[in-house]
Amino acid sequence: MVQMKPMSSSSYSHLVDDIPSTPGKFKMMDKSPYSHHRLFKWHSSLTKLTFWSFLFLGLIFFFFLRSPPPPPHHSGADPSSSSSYPRRHLRNYSWGGPTWEKRVRSSARVRSRNGISVLVTGAAGFVGTHVSAALKRRGDGVLGLDNFNDYYDPSLKRARQALLERAGVFIVEGDINDDALLRKLFEVVAFTHVMHLAAQAGVRYAMENPSSYVHSNIAGLVSILEVCKSANPQPAIVWASSSSVYGLNTKVPFSEKDRTDQPASLYAATKKAGEEIAHTYNHIYGLSLTGLRFFTVYGPWGRPDMAYFFFTRDILRGKPISIFEAANHGTVARDFTYIDDIVRGCLSALDTAEKSTGSGGKKKGPAQLRVFNLGNTSPVPVTELVNILERLLKVKAKRHIMKLPRNGDVQFTHANISLAQRELGYKPTTDLQMGLKKFVRWYQRFYAGGKKSSV
Ligand SMILES: NC(=O)c1ccc[n+]([C@@H]2O[C@H](COP(=O)([O-])OP(=O)(O)OC[C@H]3O[C@@H](n4cnc5c(N)ncnc54)[C@H](O)[C@@H]3O)[C@@H](O)[C@H]2O)c1
Numbered sequence: 001m002v003q004m005k006p007m008s009s010s011s012y013s014h015l016v017d018d019i020p021s022t023p024g025k026f027k028m029m030d031k032s033p034y035s036h037h038r039l040f041k042w043h044s045s046l047t048k049l050t051f052w053s054f055l056f057l058g059l060i061f062f063f064f065l066r067s068p069p070p071p072p073h074h075s076g077a078d079p080s081s082s083s084s085y086p087r088r089h090l091r092n093y094s095w096g097g098p099t100w101e102k103r104v105r106s107s108a109r110v111r112s113r114n115g116i117s118v119l120v121t122g123a124a125g126f127v128g129t130h131v132s133a134a135l136k137r138r139g140d141g142v143l144g145l146d147n148f149n150d151y152y153d154p155s156l157k158r159a160r161q162a163l164l165e166r167a168g169v170f171i172v173e174g175d176i177n178d179d180a181l182l183r184k185l186f187e188v189v190a191f192t193h194v195m196h197l198a199a200q201a202g203v204r205y206a207m208e209n210p211s212s213y214v215h216s217n218i219a220g221l222v223s224i225l226e227v228c229k230s231a232n233p234q235p236a237i238v239w240a241s242s243s244s245v246y247g248l249n250t251k252v253p254f255s256e257k258d259r260t261d262q263p264a265s266l267y268a269a270t271k272k273a274g275e276e277i278a279h280t281y282n283h284i285y286g287l288s289l290t291g292l293r294f295f296t297v298y299g300p301w302g303r304p305d306m307a308y309f310f311f312t313r314d315i316l317r318g319k320p321i322s323i324f325e326a327a328n329h330g331t332v333a334r335d336f337t338y339i340d341d342i343v344r345g346c347l348s349a350l351d352t353a354e355k356s357t358g359s360g361g362k363k364k365g366p367a368q369l370r371v372f373n374l375g376n377t378s379p380v381p382v383t384e385l386v387n388i389l390e391r392l393l394k395v396k397a398k399r400h401i402m403k404l405p406r407n408g409d410v411q412f413t414h415a416n417i418s419l420a421q422r423e424l425g426y427k428p429t430t431d432l433q434m435g436l437k438k439f440v441r442w443y444q445r446f447y448a449g450g451k452k453s454s455v
Contacts, residue, residue, distance in 0.1 A: 091147070093174045095181055101188050104143055107170035108189040112139025116350065119191045119235070121145045121224065122198030123164065123171045124157040126303045127240065127294070130343045131195055132169050133455040135350075143189060144171030146198065151205070151212070152304045159446075160301055163455060176220040182227040191231070193350050196224050196239035199271075202305050203244065203408035206266035217270035221277055229285035234356035236288035236368075238349045241275055243295040243335070243375065243413045244268035253416035256293075256371050265408030275371060282369040286358030290349045290368070295375030295415045299339030299435055300442030301455065307382065308336070308436065311389055311397070312443055320398040323382055326411045332404055333379040333412040338430035338438075345374040348424040375415020376428045388433055392440045 108117050118135055122128040123144025135142045144164060148157050161171050174181045176198050185191075200209075200216040221239070228235055246254045248262040263269040278289040298308045314321050324332045354368040386397050404411065420426035430438075 090175050090177060093147075093178070093181070095172060095174055096184065103170045104172065104185065104188050107168065108141040108143040108191070110139065110141040115140045116192045117141035117143075117189060118193045118195050118350065119143050119145060119185065119189070120195045120197065121176055122196075122240075123169070124148055124161050125197060125201075126160075126299075126301055127297060127339070127342060127346070128195075128197045129160040129164060129301055130299075130339050130455055131197065131346050132164055133167050134343045134347060135195075136164075136167050136169050138347075141189075142169045143185070143191075144169055145174060145176065145185070146171050147175045148173060151200065151202065156301075156304065163301075167455075177215065177223045179223060179227065182223065183230075186227055186231045190233065191235045192233075193353065194224065194228060194235045194237045194239075195346065195350060196221070196237060199240060201267070201303065203265045203267050204405075205305070207407055210266050213266050213270045217267075218273055218277070221274050225277065225281045225287065228356075229281060229287055229358065230361045232360040234285070234287055234358050236290075236350075236353035236356055237278075238290045238292065238346065238353060239274070239278070241291040241293045241371065242268065242271040243293050243373070243415065244410070245272045245275065245293060246413070247410065252412070253377065253414040254373065254375075255416040256373060256419055264410050267408065279369060282367055284363060285361065286356055286363035286365060286367040288354050288356040288368045290353055290370040290372070292345065292349060293371065293373045293375075293415075294342060295335040295337045295373065295413055297337050297339055297342050299439050300446075302339070302439060308385060308389070308439065309443075311386060312393065312440060315386075315389060315393055315395050315397045318395075318398070320400045321386070322400045322402045323386060324402055324404040324409065326404050330411060331381045331383070332409075333381045333414075334385075335375040335377065335379045335413045335415050336385070336432050336435070337374065337376040337415075337428060338432075338435035341376065341426075341428035341430055342374055345372070345420060345424060345426045348426060352424060370423070372420040372424060372426070373415040373417050374420060374426065375413070375417055376431075377415055377417055378431070379412055379414045380432050385432065385436075388436050389440070392437060 108119075110117050115138070118140055120128055120132045120135070120142055123132045124146035128144065128146070132142050132144055146157065148154050164171060172181070172185065176182070198216060198220060200212045206213050225237070228237055243254065244265060245260040245263065245268055246258060247260065247264045247268055249258050249260070251258055260272055260275070263272050275291050278291055281287045282289045296306075298306065302309050304310060304313075311321050326332055349372065357363060357365040357367040386399065390397050417426060417428070
């Protein structure tokens with residue numbers, strides 16, 4: 001809190017001096033001692049009035065600047081998140097200048113033979129942080145880009161940023177819709193690859209803030225593809241789609257050949273739209289594009305709006321948790337996929353991506369267009385997830401069984417990963433028991449105040 005210092009009389013006298021006078025009136029009043037006394041009283045009360053008015057206006061201005069925007073009505077999955085109203089519109093981020101460019105160049109510099117230079121969007125996010133750290137570890141050049149929005153607690157994003165900073169990865173603060181910033185980044189660095197992970201995630205939140213999904217997942221994707229198609233050389237792009245594109249599909253396990261035209265949420269619809277947009281840019285401009293359909297990714301540094309994360313928090317706080325069940329007591333299950341497996345899939349997608357064929361906005365020949373499921377192939381009922389958490393936390397959960405609401409969640413997800421296995425050598429190795437053990441260890445360390453865990 002800023003302390004308001006009382007003003008000395010000399011410091012507010014100039015405020016009085018600034019009041020425009022009416023010539024003539026003062027002259028008349030000057031004549032009698034009585035009027036002089038009245039003038040003095042009037043002048044002093046005017047001084048006081050002006051002082052209080054300025055103080056009052058000053059306070060309004062001060063609180064206006066400090067006040068948070070209206071609350072988000074965030075009744076979604078993360079009720080205790082400290083997030084306030086998400087600011088979706090393009091903010092003024094400061095970027096540019098010789099020091100900034102030097103940081104950009106240094107972060108994106110390749111340090112190993114045959115290394116690649118990757119722009120990672122959404123780098124302060126859960127998957128983005130892990131992918132950026134893994135690329136950096138093997139000597140690739142990595143530059144992050146993130147707008148640090150407050151869909152969930154931004155301090156977690158800041159902690160991830162600090163972690164990447166220590167690893168030598170600079171995250172540029174900006175929006176993927178900022179064309180000028182994107183063009184500048186490609187001017188400074190000739191990226192060979194873009195790992196596009198920035199998006200508005202979450203299924204239920206789409207009912208509260210639909211435009212944020214259009215802004216980041218559709219307009220933002222187009223903005224990224226526009227800069228990539230104009231770049232010379234064009235980079236290859238790997239981007240995050242989602243298992244949610246399978247929507248109401250009931251054929252299991254979900255295969256890339258299955259229908260994806262029945263999305264159950266706006267989030268899913270924007271990811272599906274992304275896949276079609278990717279097709280267009282591949283077709284017209286020769287961009288090499290690989291979409292990855294992630295299946296419920298979890299692990300250390302995860303997302304607070306996801307069930308495994310807020311179940312952990314609420315179980316530890318002794319708060320009841322809501323567990324959904326489908327009609328007729330049907331089981332709700334997810335193909336939970338551990339973050340390290342997802343990271344390996346991402347790196348392999350980058351490594352096997354062929355070059356884009358166009359340059360400077362002109363297609364020169366057909367380019368690669370791929371879509372892969374990255375899942376774990378073994379769906380686990382959410383009730384089992386809670387059983388494991390109870391054992392790991394040594395606390396009994398207060399279970400509150402509820403009907404699965406029809407606001408975007410599907411009853412189950414189950415990945416067929418044979419295509420990724422064949423083409424990417426993708427092979428998940430962490431089961432839910434082991435993965436949650438690692439998550440819980442991180443959670444307890446991170447929220448015990450350390451906040452310096454490693455990836
Ligand atoms: N985690 C999962 O289970 C899962 C499942 C399927 C798909 N995905 C997809 O994977 C990607 C990464 O997901 P995550 O779990 O790491 O989510 P996340 O929310 O932790 O990360 C996304 C990051 O993108 C940033 N961002 C959002 N809009 C932006 C914009 N307009 N400009 C710049 N930055 C922006 C956010 O600040 C955030 O840090 C997303 O595209 C998501 O839709 C994730």
